[in-house]
Amino acid sequence: MLETLNWIERYFDEVTDAVFIFKEENLLVSNQLAKDLQAELKIDPNYLAQVADASVKQKLSPTDDCFKCSIRNLMKEISIPITLANDKLHPLEYFLIYHVIDADNHVFSLTLKSRGIIERMDQVAEQRQLNQYVNRAHEEERKKISADLHDSIAQGVYSAIMGVRRLNEEELSEANVAKLTSIIERQLNDTLTEVKGMALDIRPSVLDNFGLLPALRVLGQRTEENSGVTVDVVGNADTDQLSTNVQSVLYRIAQESIHNALKHARASEISLLLVAHNHFINLEVIDNGVGFDVPKHRQFNGRSLGLMNMNERVKALNGSFEITSEPGNGTTVTAKFPVATA
Structure with missing residues (x-):
């Protein structure tokens, strides 16, 4: 038991957050x-407790001055943005995490977590998740x-082979x-047409x-020609200054957007500008x-997977991507890339 307590004490002292x-x-x-x-920044722990106190009262029971009652009734943990060392050249931004340990005896912890570290961790986690979605789209x-x-x-091809075999045997x-x-000959021509169509879908010459x-x-x-839907393509843009990657992404966005409009939106007219x-x-x-409903489709499904894939491809090339839509009023997909002026 004593050894266990020593381990707990060692972990408590070596943890990378201030507790x-x-x-x-x-x-x-x-x-x-x-x-x-506390020594370096002259932090008064009572000041941190007062910040937490004020935040808890505001979030949980703004009309009740009973701090202990608020704790007992509702949330066990609150995150409070706080900036320390405001008088220094580089102020330090933290989250002050208030956590109830024993509500009856009003025992609680305050943990200072660096906002920069948390944001970087969130970005890494988000990027990992997005990579999974993109990989799924590629798959x-x-x-x-x-x-x-x-x-x-x-x-x-197999049907053509069987026909040739009949000719021979x-x-x-x-x-x-x-x-x-x-x-x-007709079978091979049909197959050739399909191969050309697949090649156009994968990478149009x-x-x-x-x-x-x-x-x-x-x-x-x-x-x-394939769907009977009217498609207007309008533009006067000189795309010579665009990189091959940007042109490819813009083409894929048009391709995916048209696919969604035909498959999901039942559109009769599509315009590309x-x-x-x-x-x-x-x-x-x-x-x-x-x-x-755009927010609803941010939960990833068969439809939004392609949209997420487009979004990630645009962001990877420093572009911006936006989808505006609402039930009954069509959809607009917009992609924008910076270009260097002459």
Whole structure:
């Protein structure tokens, strides 16, 4: 038991946060970091207790002066932003964490946590989570390509192989040979068309050869032909100054937005606007579909996964990304990237 207490005491002293433990308004114990901060910054522990007291009263029971009653009735922990060393060149920003240990005896702890460290930890955690979502999106794309190759391309090639095998193994009349040859040719042409369509979806050659705006016009034309939905592509932007990565991301945003408009929004008209300004280039994809509740779809599902993937790709290239929509009023997807002026 004594050894266990020694371990607890050692951990308490070596923890990387400053911890003060109070009973009523009296400081009972503090760890080594708390003592060091108290000495270096001339921190009065009673001042920290008063800050916590005021915050608890404000948050829990603004009309009740009974501090102990507030503690007993409601929350066990409160986080309070606080700045120390205001008179120094670099003030220190902390969160003061108030935690109830024993409400009946009014024993509580105050822990000083660096705001910078917490924010960095939050950013790392958020980035890790977003990376998982993006990886899932990439995996879904790979699964779709794999399914298309297996279900369509492979089946078409296999049918053609069986036809060629019949030509080689069976004794057919000249008329049957001509008929079978025509069937095989049609199968191979259909398969070739599907391969070209997949290649366009993965990476359109027009994007590399002629630039973003022509690629968007081809995308709009293909969408109209395949879906019957009207797609207008408008713009006069010179995208030569944009990097290949930015052009690719803008194309993917247009592609994903059109896909969402057709699959989820039941849109009959889609407009793509690509406009260059003095310091940025702006892409808007506007549809007249059913719209949706944007905050609700921030919970990640099949639809919002593609949107999150777009958002992360834009942010990675220092752009901004926004979706505005509401039920019954369509959706607008906007991506903006800075460009250097001449």
